[in-house]
Amino acid sequence: xxxxxxxxxxxxxxxxRYPLSPNEVIKILASKFIPLQQPWDxxxxxxxxxxxxxxxxxxxxxGSGLSISGASFQGLFRNALVSPHILGVAAGAGFGASVAIxxxxxxxxxxxxxxxxxxxxxxxxxYISRVYKESNTLxxxxxxxxxxxxxxxxxxxxxxxxxxxxxLPAIVFWLMGSLASVSNKELSVVILPMSLGIIVLLLIxxxxxxxxxxxxxxxxxxxxxxxxxxxxxxxxxxxxASAVCISxxxxxxxxxxxxxxxxxxxxxxxxxxxxxxxxxALYLLAIDDCARMLISTEIPLRILTAIVGAPFFAxxxxxxxxxxxxx
Amino acid sequence: MVEKLKVKSASFSxxxxxxxxxxxxxxxxSGDVLCILGPNGAGKSTLIMCMGxxxxxxxxxxxxxxxxxAGLNHRQIAQKIGYIPQRHNPVFPYSVLDVVLMGRAAHLGxxxxxxxxxxxxxxKAIERVGIPHLIKKPYTEISGGEMQLVLIAMVLAQEPSILxxxxxxxxxxxxxxxxxxxxITGLAEEGLSIIMxxxxxxxxxxxANKAAIMKQGESMLMGEPDVVITEETMRTTYGVDVKILSLxxxxxxxxxxxxx
Numbered sequence: 001x002x003x004x005x006x007x008x009x010x011x012x013x014x015x016x017r018y019p020l021s022p023n024e025v026i027k028i029l030a031s032k033f034i035p036l037q038q039p040w041d042x043x044x045x046x047x048x049x050x051x052x053x054x055x056x057x058x059x060x061x062x063g064s065g066l067s068i069s070g071a072s073f074q075g076l077f078r079n080a081l082v083s084p085h086i087l088g089v090a091a092g093a094g095f096g097a098s099v100a101i102x103x104x105x106x107x108x109x110x111x112x113x114x115x116x117x118x119x120x121x122x123x124x125x126x127y128i129s130r131v132y133k134e135s136n137t138l139x140x141x142x143x144x145x146x147x148x149x150x151x152x153x154x155x156x157x158x159x160x161x162x163x164x165x166x167x168l169p170a171i172v173f174w175l176m177g178s179l180a181s182v183s184n185k186e187l188s189v190v191i192l193p194m195s196l197g198i199i200v201l202l203l204i205x206x207x208x209x210x211x212x213x214x215x216x217x218x219x220x221x222x223x224x225x226x227x228x229x230x231x232x233x234x235x236x237x238x239x240x241a242s243a244v245c246i247s248x249x250x251x252x253x254x255x256x257x258x259x260x261x262x263x264x265x266x267x268x269x270x271x272x273x274x275x276x277x278x279x280x281a282l283y284l285l286a287i288d289d290c291a292r293m294l295i296s297t298e299i300p301l302r303i304l305t306a307i308v309g310a311p312f313f314a315x316x317x318x319x320x321x322x323x324x325x326x327x
Numbered sequence: 328m329v330e331k332l333k334v335k336s337a338s339f340s341x342x343x344x345x346x347x348x349x350x351x352x353x354x355x356x357s358g359d360v361l362c363i364l365g366p367n368g369a370g371k372s373t374l375i376m377c378m379g380x381x382x383x384x385x386x387x388x389x390x391x392x393x394x395x396x397a398g399l400n401h402r403q404i405a406q407k408i409g410y411i412p413q414r415h416n417p418v419f420p421y422s423v424l425d426v427v428l429m430g431r432a433a434h435l436g437x438x439x440x441x442x443x444x445x446x447x448x449x450x451k452a453i454e455r456v457g458i459p460h461l462i463k464k465p466y467t468e469i470s471g472g473e474m475q476l477v478l479i480a481m482v483l484a485q486e487p488s489i490l491x492x493x494x495x496x497x498x499x500x501x502x503x504x505x506x507x508x509x510x511i512t513g514l515a516e517e518g519l520s521i522i523m524x525x526x527x528x529x530x531x532x533x534x535a536n537k538a539a540i541m542k543q544g545e546s547m548l549m550g551e552p553d554v555v556i557t558e559e560t561m562r563t564t565y566g567v568d569v570k571i572l573s574l575x576x577x578x579x580x581x582x583x584x585x586x587x
Binding site for chain 1: 376379380381400401402403404405406408409410411412415416417418419420421422425426429430432433437438439440441482485491
C-alpha cells in the first residue's frame with residue numbers, strides 16, 4: 001500500500017492543466033537536491049513546487065488525518081457509523097468559515113475562523129455532555145448532534161443573508177471542499193498539529209482496542225478511560241479542524257476508509273490505524289486527481305468522495321465481511 | 328498476615344439519597360470463593376463494581392493487600408483484581424487471542440503493545456480455560472458459553488489474585504453453567520480468590536466456601552453457605568418456599584429445591 005502511495009504521488013505530480021512529462025518532473029524534483037542545469041522553464045518549476053507538491057501533500061495529510069481520526073472515533077464510541085465530524089467539528093468550522101467569508105473575505109482569516117470554530121464546537125459539545133455526572137460516550141455523541149444541528153442551522157442563516165451573486169457561491173464552494181488553493185504557507189501552518197495528532201494516535205492505537213471493549217471493561221483492565229478518551233478526542237479534533245481549514249468540509253472519507261481498512265486488515269486497531277492512514281491518503285490523492293482531471297473545471301471534493309466511494313462501498317458490503325458485529 | 332481484600336462499613340448511593348447497600352463489611356483470603364445471592368436490584372453488581380473500583384464507594388473503605396484502595400489507580404488495582412461484567416456487548420469482531428491479549432494492559436507501559444511474553448501468557452490462559460481451538464476465531468462468532476470462557480481467559484491473562492465475576496453463569500445453558508463453575512472451582516484451588524454473584528443458591532453450595540445474601544435496605548448476611556442459605560433465609564429473601572436437602576448421607580453437599 002505504501003508503495004502504491006508513492007507511485008500515485010509521482011503520477012499525480014505530472015497530471016494536471018499544465019502538461020509536464022515524467023522526465024521533467026523527476027528533473028525538477030532532483031534539482032532540489034543535486035545541482036542540475038535548467039533545461040525547463042521557470043513556470044514548470046513553479047507549477048511543481050508552488051502548486052502541485054503542496055496540493056498533493058495536503059491531499060495526503062487530509063486523507064490520512066480524516067481516516068485515522070475516523071478509525072479512532074469508531075473505536076472510542078464503539079460504533080461503526082461514527083465519523084470524525086461526530087462531535088460537531090465540521091459544522092462549527094463551516095459556520096466559522098461562512099461568517100468570515102461574509103464579513104472579512106481575507107482567505108487566511110477564513111481558515112483561521114474555520115479552525116477556531118471547529119475547536120469551539122467540540123469544546124461546547126464536551127461541556128454539554130458534562131451536564132451529566134457520568135462520563136458517557138452516548139451523551140457525548142448526543143451533544144455532538146445537538147451542537148452540529150445548531151451550527152448547521154447557523155450556516156443556513158448565514159447563507160440566507162449572504163449576497164447570492166458573490167458571497168453565497170463562495171460559501172457554498174467552501175463547504176463542498178477543495179484542495180485547489182492550498183499553498184506552501186498554509187501547509188506549513190497545519191502540518192504540525194496534524195502530524196502531532198496522527199503520531200499520538202498511532203502511539204496509543206493498541207489501547208483503543210481496550211477502550212472499544214466498553215468503559216467498565218477498560219477500567220477493570222487498568223486503563224484510565226477518561227484520560228485516554230480525552231487524548232483521542234483532542235488529537236482527532238486537532239487533526240480534523242486543521243484538515244477542514246485547508247480543504248473545507250470533506251465528508252465520507254473519515255467514515256468509510258476505516259471500514260475499507262477493517263475489511264482488509266481486521267478490527268485490531270494496532271493494524272487498523274496504520275492501514276486507515278495509508279488507504280485514506282491514497283484515496284484522497286486519487287479523488288483529488290479526479291477532481292482536477294475529469295472535467296475542465298474543478299469538481300468539489302465532497303461530491304466526488306461520495307459519488308466514487310458510495311457505489312464502491314456498497315459493492316464491498318455485498319462482497320465481504322464487514323468487520324463489526326451484527327448483533 | 329494481611330487480608331487480600333478487606334471491606335469495612337461500605338455504602339454506596341447513586342443519587343446521594345438512597346443507599347444501594349449499607350455498612351457492608353467482609354474480608355477475603357487466598358482460595359476463598361464468596362458467592363453473593365440476592366434478588367434483582369439488591370445491589371450485587373454495584374457491590375462487585377465497587378470492589379473493582381469501577382464505581383467509588385460513597386462511604387467506607389476497601390483495603391487491597393493492606394493498602395487503601397482510594398489511593399490506588401486503575402492500573403495498580405487491575406494488577407491484583409480482574410473483573411468480568413454481567414453483560415458484555417461486543418462491537419468489533421476481535422479474534423479470541425486479541426481479546427485475551429487485552430488483559431495484559433495493566434502490565435504494559437502507557438504506549439506499548441503486547442509482545443512475545445504477553446502472547447505466551449495469553450496462550451496459557453486460553454489453554455487454561457480449555458478453548459485453544461478457538462484462538463483465531465472472532466469472539467463474536469462463538470457461543471455464549473465460549474465467550475464467557477474467553478472473558479475469563481482475558482482476566483486470567485491479567486494475572487490477578489482476585490476475580491470479580493458478576494453473574495458468570497447468566498444466559499448460559501445448563502451444561503455451560505456447570506463448566507464455568509468447574510473452572511471457577513479450579514482457579515480457587517490454585518489460590519485465586521473469587522467474588523461472584525449468582526441467582527442460584529446451588530451455585531454457592533457447589534463452588535463457594537462463603538456465601539452472602541444481599542437485600543435492599545437490610546444488612547448483608549454472610550457466612551458459610553450451609554449456615555447462610557437456609558429455608559428460612561430463602562423465604563425472607565426471595566419470598567418463595569424451598570426445601571434444602573443433603574445430597575447424600577456421606578457428603579455435605581446440599582441442594583436447594585423450590586417447592587411450588
